Amino acid sequence: MTQTNEPNKETCTGNCSSCPSATKCDDPRNADAPKGLPPKADVSVKHVVLVLSGKGGVGKSTVSANLAYALANRGFNTGLIDLDIHGPDIPKMLGIEEARLQSYDGKIIEPVKITGNLAVISMAFLLPERNTPVIWRGPMKMTVIRQFLEDVNWGDLDYLIVDLPPGTGDEALTVAQLAPNIAGAVIVTTPQEVAILDSSKAVEFIKKLELRVLGIVENMSGFVCPHCKEEIDIFGKGGGKKEAEALGVPFLGAIPLDPEMRKAADEGRPFIIRKTGAEENPTWKSIDTIMQTLVEQIEE
Amino acid sequence: MTQTNEPNKETCTGNCSSCPSATKCDDPRNADAPKGLPPKADVSVKHVVLVLSGKGGVGKSTVSANLAYALANRGFNTGLIDLDIHGPDIPKMLGIEEARLQSYDGKIIEPVKITGNLAVISMAFLLPERNTPVIWRGPMKMTVIRQFLEDVNWGDLDYLIVDLPPGTGDEALTVAQLAPNIAGAVIVTTPQEVAILDSSKAVEFIKKLELRVLGIVENMSGFVCPHCKEEIDIFGKGGGKKEAEALGVPFLGAIPLDPEMRKAADEGRPFIIRKTGAEENPTWKSIDTIMQTLVEQIEE
Numbered sequence: 001m002t003q004t005n006e007p008n009k010e011t012c013t014g015n016c017s018s019c020p021s022a023t024k025c026d027d028p029r030n031a032d033a034p035k036g037l038p039p040k041a042d043v044s045v046k047h048v049v050l051v052l053s054g055k056g057g058v059g060k061s062t063v064s065a066n067l068a069y070a071l072a073n074r075g076f077n078t079g080l081i082d083l084d085i086h087g088p089d090i091p092k093m094l095g096i097e098e099a100r101l102q103s104y105d106g107k108i109i110e111p112v113k114i115t116g117n118l119a120v121i122s123m124a125f126l127l128p129e130r131n132t133p134v135i136w137r138g139p140m141k142m143t144v145i146r147q148f149l150e151d152v153n154w155g156d157l158d159y160l161i162v163d164l165p166p167g168t169g170d171e172a173l174t175v176a177q178l179a180p181n182i183a184g185a186v187i188v189t190t191p192q193e194v195a196i197l198d199s200s201k202a203v204e205f206i207k208k209l210e211l212r213v214l215g216i217v218e219n220m221s222g223f224v225c226p227h228c229k230e231e232i233d234i235f236g237k238g239g240g241k242k243e244a245e246a247l248g249v250p251f252l253g254a255i256p257l258d259p260e261m262r263k264a265a266d267e268g269r270p271f272i273i274r275k276t277g278a279e280e281n282p283t284w285k286s287i288d289t290i291m292q293t294l295v296e297q298i299e300e
Numbered sequence: 301m302t303q304t305n306e307p308n309k310e311t312c313t314g315n316c317s318s319c320p321s322a323t324k325c326d327d328p329r330n331a332d333a334p335k336g337l338p339p340k341a342d343v344s345v346k347h348v349v350l351v352l353s354g355k356g357g358v359g360k361s362t363v364s365a366n367l368a369y370a371l372a373n374r375g376f377n378t379g380l381i382d383l384d385i386h387g388p389d390i391p392k393m394l395g396i397e398e399a400r401l402q403s404y405d406g407k408i409i410e411p412v413k414i415t416g417n418l419a420v421i422s423m424a425f426l427l428p429e430r431n432t433p434v435i436w437r438g439p440m441k442m443t444v445i446r447q448f449l450e451d452v453n454w455g456d457l458d459y460l461i462v463d464l465p466p467g468t469g470d471e472a473l474t475v476a477q478l479a480p481n482i483a484g485a486v487i488v489t490t491p492q493e494v495a496i497l498d499s500s501k502a503v504e505f506i507k508k509l510e511l512r513v514l515g516i517v518e519n520m521s522g523f524v525c526p527h528c529k530e531e532i533d534i535f536g537k538g539g540g541k542k543e544a545e546a547l548g549v550p551f552l553g554a555i556p557l558d559p560e561m562r563k564a565a566d567e568g569r570p571f572i573i574r575k576t577g578a579e580e581n582p583t584w585k586s587i588d589t590i591m592q593t594l595v596e597q598i599e600e
Contacts, residue, residue, distance in 0.1 A: 054387045054433075056356005056466045057490075086467030087354045087498040131500035133354075133468040135508065138438030141469070166356045166466060167386030168433040169441070190357075193566040198387040200431035208435065228528035234559050236566075259534050266493040266536075 040180045041149035045079070045157040047183035047298055049214065050175065052206075054198025056166035058190045059219035059255070061089045062265060064163035066272040067186070070291035072118035073272075076158035079111065081148050082122035083175060084165040085134050085141055091124040095268025101125045109152045119155075121148050138170035145174045159298075166198075168205040176209050183298045184212030186252065190220045191239035199240070203247050214297055215250035216240050217290055220257040250297070253290040258283040340480045341449035345379070345457040347483035347598055349514065350475065350506075354498025356466035358490045359519035359555070361389045362565060364463035366572040367486070370591035372418035373572075376458035379411065381448050382422035383475060384465040385434050385441055391424040395568025401425045409452045419455075421448050438470035445474045459598075466498075468505040476509050483598045484512030486552065490520045491539035499540070503547050514597055515550035516540050517590055520557040550597070553590040558583040 012027070051064040061084070068080040082090035091097045091112075099112040101121070111119035123134060123144070136144075154160070162179065164172050176182065185206045189199035199216065206213050218240025223232045234257060244251035255261075261283055264271040272287055279285065312327070351364040361384070368380040382390035391397045391412075399412040401421070411419035423434060423444070436444075454460070462479065464472050476482065485506045489499035499516065506513050518540025523532045534557060544551035555561075561583055564571040572587055579585065 055389070056358075056387075057495075058357055061494075084467075086469055087356075087501065089355070089494045089498065092494050092497055130497060131504050133501040133505035133508070135468050135473060135505060137470050137473065167384075168435050169386055170437050170470070173435060173437065192562050194361075194389045194392050195357075197392055197430060198389065201387065201433040204431050205433035205435060208433065223534075225525040225527060225530070226532060227525060227530040230525070230527040232526060232559065234523075234534075234557065235562060257534065259532065262492055262535060 037177055041146055041178040043149045043152075043154060043157070043160070043180065045154070045160045045179075045181055047158065048160045048162060048179045048181055049183050049294075049298070050162045050164060050172075050179075050185040050206075050211075051188060052164040052172055052185055052202050053166055053188045053195075054168075054200070054202040055189070055195045058166075058188050058195055058199075059217075060084075060166070060188045061093055061163050062261065062271070063186065063188050063217055063219065063255075064161050065090055065093050065270045066287055067291055067294065068118060068120075068159075068161045069270045069272045070288070071159045071161070071295065072115055074295065075117070077117045077156060078119075079152075079154050079157045079160040080118070080120045081160065081162045082120070082124070083145060083148070083162055083171050085123045085136065085144065085171065086165065088122040088124035089265075090120060090163055091122050093265045093268060094120065094270060096120065097124065097130065097268070099125055107151065109147070111152050111154065121152055141170050142174045145171065146178055149175075149178055168201060172205065176211065182211055184214040186214050186294065187216045187249075188219055189216060189240045189243070191218055191222075191236040193236075193239065195235075196239045196243045200243055200247060203249055213247075213249040214294060215252035216244040217252045218254040221254035223257040226259070252293055253286055255286050255290065256283050337477050341446055341478045343449045343452075343454060343457070343460070343480065345454070345460045345479075345481055347458065348460045348462060348479045348481055349483050349594075349598070350462045350464060350472070350479075350485040350511075351488060352464040352472055352485055352502050352506075353466055353488045353495075354468075354500070354502040355489070355495045358466075358488050358495055358499075359517075360384075360466070360488045361393060361463050362561065362571070363486065363488050363517055363519065363555075364461050365390055365393050365570045366587055367591055367594065368418060368420075368459075368461045369570045369572045370588070371459045371461070371595065372415055374595065375417070377417045377456060378419075379452075379454050379457045379460040380418070380420045381460065381462045382420070382424070383445060383448070383462055383471050385423045385436065385444065385471065386465065388422045388424040389565075390420060390463055391422050393565045393568060394420065394570060396420065397424065397430065397568070399425055407451065409447070411452050411454065421452055441470050442474045445471065446478055449475075449478055468501060472505065476511065482511055484514040486514050486594065487516045487549075488519055489516060489540045489543070491518055491522075491536040493536075493539065495535075496539045496543045500543055500547060503549055513547075513549040514594060515552035516544040517552045518554040521554035523557040526559070552593055553586060555586050555590065556583050 522537040
């Protein structure tokens with residue numbers, strides 16, 4: 001839909017590799033060229049991990065941010081792209097809302113460095129005000145996604161985590177087409193039925209693109225009253241696990257609904273870097289286990 | 301971005317009404333033509349109400365479904381369009397997942413009738429399987445949005461409620477351009493800071509389009525343990541109200557986080573039609589009050 005160069009027999013030089021119509025041409029000399037897809041973005045990365053969901057508000061950004069931190073903590077060079085162009089929440093969650101992108105030569109953008117081996121790119125770094133809406137249609141979004149991949153000084157990355165907006169539209173499709181070395185996708189859901197319904201669509205989407213589903217994370221799973229310690233059924237529990245089994249994809253684990261995690265995000269610190277007594281905290285343990293499982297799966 | 305016909309003085313016939321460049325031309329003869337916008341969809345409706353949010357998962361569909369029911373209960377002819385093309389949850393919430401769209405003449409689509417004066421259209425009614433993902437870019441979505449407005453046998457509507465996907469992209473922009481008689485927009489948010497940040501973008505978006513912000517609804521506001529009755533700070537409380545005051549837009553009210561409401565949605569019944577003892581239930585009362593305020597505001 002973004003390519004308008006129809007193949008033209010009269011102007012054909014037989015040199016498919018430099019021809020703008022190569023992706024749409026069925027000439028036998030062009031048999032090996034990929035059809036109908038734009039070329040991959042030029043970025044040096046070993047594994048690209050997509051984080052997506054069917055429904056919004058299930059914790060994609062939380063999972064993405066914590067996954068990026070977990071990987072960087074394990075010594076990997078890690079990049080994190082916030083592709084929620086209309087609602088970029090990653091900078092707020094990481095406490096780097098005020099950061100702005102820089103460029104030394106006017107061409108290559110410097111990402112915002114959080115630590116020596118963790119860098120972040122987000123639309124939020126380009127907005128004049130924190131509440132400026134980005135009113136863009138699909139084609140504009142495709143352009144910025146390619147720039148976030150190609151025109152950023154990422155260096156040599158081990159991992160690039162891509163936090164997507166909800167759904168299976170322009171952003172998800174574009175990054176799936178442009179990003180090289182996609183290890184697979186992590187699907188985040190909450191346990192209630194409407195979220196499960198949408199997450200099964202996300203799984204089908206990834207399968208249709210012939211990418212690997214690394215697994216389903218069930219977020220906001222179960223809740224225990226901090227006062228009386230009784231279990232409360234807010235969003236339910238177990239829906240993500242059941243769905244993973246039904247769809248035949250790995251279940252990565254469940255993260256309980258925890259007000260402390262919401263507070264951490266609002267205060268701009270990823271929950272995973274919580275220090276004192278963290279090992280005793282069930283929420284922290286669940287996240288740490290999920291991230292460990294995920295890393296093992298990708299590295300295996 | 302969707303119009304490529306640049307005005308051309310040499311081929312100008314002076315007949316603006318049939319000229320494809322009329323919306324972009326500043327010739328004085330064309331002074332009365334609307335600029336840069338596609339023509340409005342042909343649908344007979346007194347008030348179109350957009351329901352949107354910056355962030356996903358804040359309860360837009362819940363608010364939309366309950367608002368549509370509240371209006372129909374008050375005797376208004378009401379239509380409800382589920383514009384979340386990738387994650388259409390309205391049919392699941394209303395227990396009409398299995399319904400399919402029909403057409404008697406192959407041109408005009410019959411919406412799914414819930415009651416004599418409440419009809420619904422959703423992408424979900426067109427999908428072969430419940431978990432089929434809709435992998436569409438923006439231009440395809442524009443086409444279906446125009447069809448949902450124009451090619452549906454809505455009859456004469458008093459109200460058309462439009463449930464949008466999160467963000468300020470193709471769907472929101474398209475419906476804002478195509479729908480006639482837009483009364484304004486209801487912005488749904490949850491109280492935590494990341495949601496508030498995104499909802500302020502939605503407010504700015506509506507203002508930029510020169511539409512009216514009917515008000516902000518704060519969903520999942522506060523939580524009381526059903527066992528020990530102690531207050532628990534899950535997503536916080538009061539953030540939406542504070543933001544409404546800061547942005548100078550009406551605050552419509554707060555709906556508490558209530559597991560009963562999530563269950564109602566999963567079981568396919570709008571919470572507002574809950575019968576026995578409903579008047580005693582604080583969640584029901586809060587929704588009823590918000591809907592009453594909203595109707596008064598639009599009808600005034």
